[in-house]
Amino acid sequence: MARLVKTQKEMEGRYEDVWVLVDEDDDLETWGADEDLAIVGRPAPRHDGSARAAGRARFTVDVRLAGMLHAAVLRSPVARGRVRSLQLDAARALPGVRAVLGPETKLSFTARAPVLASEALYAGQPLAAVAAETLEQALAALAALAPDIEVLPHIVDPQEALREQRFASDPTDEARGDAEAALAAADVRVELELETPDHLQTPLEPHAAVAVWEGDDLTAWVSTQGMFSARDELARSFGLRKDQVRVIAEYVGGGFGGKQGAAFAALVAAELARLTGRPVRLVNDRHAEQLDGGRRAATRQTMRLGARRDGTITAIEADAVVAVGEGGLAFPDGMLFPVLVPARTLYRCDDVHAMTFGVKTNLRAQNAFRAPGVMEGTAAFEQAIDELANALGLDPLELRRRNHVEVDQASGLPYSSKQLLACYDRAAELAGWDGREALRAPQPDGLLRGMGCATQIWWGGGGPPSHATIRLDADGQARLVTGIQDIGTGTLTAARIVAAEELGLSLDHVRVSGGDTAPNVYGPVAGGSQTTPSVLPAVRSAGAKVRKQLLQLAGDVFEIAAEDLEVRGGRIRSSDGGLDVDITEVTGKLGDATIDGSGSRGPNPDGFRVHTFGCQIAQVAVDAAVGEIRVERIVAVHDVGRIVNPLTASSQVEGGVLQGMAFALTEELVVDPTTGVPVNGHLDDYKLPTIADVPEIVVDFSHVPDANLPNLGSKGLGEPPIVPTAAAIANAFAHATGRRCRALPMTRDRVLEALA
């Protein structure tokens, strides 16, 4: 029976009350830790792995439509400047040019901010857009625009922006108890200051869209993590109903948080397509992607901790200055990510004061990048915790164990499940933590070695709304339809696994689809580590309904009560063992009819906070002569509840660790302070890790399902593995050398400066 209920919904720590449609039949008993499962929890290759390995996967950049035009975008070459003039008519007069949009052009859609700026607020901001028969003609039109730009003063230094009080929004001020007094009264105090860099998502497929109109109906292929939010944004912007817009995101070449909604590419492609009556393709080139695809904002954080001699943390003062940037179609203006959530909630402490200052700088506005806020906040706070351990003469893991909490320090609510202590133990065992001090003995290779740890916290509990439908045909083949856009995480494969398990079919009897809004089977944005915990319970509910109907029909055919039948491995069996037949003995009688079921995600239980946890331990070797840090091994043990597919789960962890490692060691957008223009907006100078940089990565999980989460007990795994890596590496460096770098990434010059 379907009902509308009001429930709390969480996205990356932001809570809101929403109405959701729930069906009590969808609430199944959560699979227990020792549940006898045939497919869930066993490694399975991706359902679409072969298509990806053979180059058959069709990404947005691969879409070619008959009569398609190519768009190109003029971007600001300066950090701040006023457009005095653009030669729009000269561009329009060139061969092949079919549409030109400038800052003064009246657009047929609405947007939250100017789409094409007359006053640029950052280098790379779009000023004009053209559509032409070929990309070469479109680029020639850009050259003909001959922009005359009056350069205006810029600010790219966050400290200067702070001095000028260029606040993007009101600072956040979160306090409990009296941190100042507690700090003054503490037995031991430490202070740590850290700068973290602007960090670019750098998906290898850039932002891209192909748009085509048929009458008043719009179809858009969009390289996005949120096809439904893209659909809704396009509908709202162009004044359409949702059913008039179809967004396709079948294959997305990475996102990491940076590809939200329709964004500039889809809005402008749709406008150009509307104006010309032709399909239009708009794809960022690499430099545009690096300047305008998004970024994790640079921060400067200060942590002051106080503790008793026994290691009890008694005071935490934390502040962060965040260079949120300015301009463009980014997140809501001035929105701050939860940089200081680790400081506020990772350990028990009654006296805490945390302030975050978002300042406007002339860089593209920040957007989400895998564990936004929490990752850079952990990089600073978990280094301060290690400094505290050092000051107390305590083992860093022991200090963390002594300050463990079972209750969320911000809300006072208990965690739904928390296996962090087991993660500490397992990580210590896998890393050889007991032998840690021996690493510091003189080494034959002359390198300095050390080992460091860090704790991870993130959300990842998911929630409604999410839906799934399953249709079983006469051949005994099931078709699962979801609202998942699988950006590389393997969530569609995980959905297929859960469907096969609940249906009692083998994997090859289940097809799964997502990446298309046309069926209107809703799924959340691929962000916040919420796809697995949101969509998979709905998939299991849909499967349960189909299985129930199948067994009822089997009861009709074999004249056995449905309660006495079960289906497993594609065979229907009676409890007395008298019947054992292939399911096609039943489905074969359906003819052209199908058995259909749909499921929806129920709410999370009241009275809990749902979080993921983990511990990573890094071992590094430092070449003090040249200032090079080599990561030798990372052990990553995370508590994300039930693991549906260990194969893709370990891939998620490895990828997160490598991105976190590069944040610690090499990745940084470098901005020329004189011009305000980034100087390394390309892949040869923005240093991503290569295969030759990969350390040994040892992955494990707590494997304890969260009994308070519906149906599966699974939480999300997208964010957790990137969160603690940089802090663990920095702590290992400090263990090896007794020094700390004041800024990330720990490049050779910074290492040499720290060692001097």
Place this chain on the structure above:
Amino acid sequence: MQITLDVNGELHELFISAGRRLVDVLRDELELSGTKVGCGEGACGACAVLLDGRPVNSCLLLAAAAEGHAIVTIEGISHHGDTALQEAFVAEDALQCGFCTPGQVVSATALLARTPQPTRDQIHAAMAGNLCRCGAYPKIERAILRASGGGG
């Protein structure tokens, strides 16, 4: 200009402008979209194709300069994904979003052709020009070892 390209064992007569890059001709004229453009600047390897058996970045090569050479794209390696290497990529989960994967498979195919049983160092040297932002590297290494019979 008119050129003849030998792509995946087939000859194609094409009329193109002299400045066209090989990757654009492959993707736009021959509709071989498995070859990707990640940077267009020779820094990521997503556009790797085989030129007389050697992996090259097709974004850095003029199409006209490829005339007279045997070009093999990911589609020519196997559009069905049924080479031992491609099967190893799937079995080991050596891919996530899949955008860099065709280039990875092309480079690894060339490596295994000249070094059938590569060491880890040889894999690192041969594959360091193929970026994977998702971080599938540990499993790419395992897949290459598996396909070479050397592990996995």
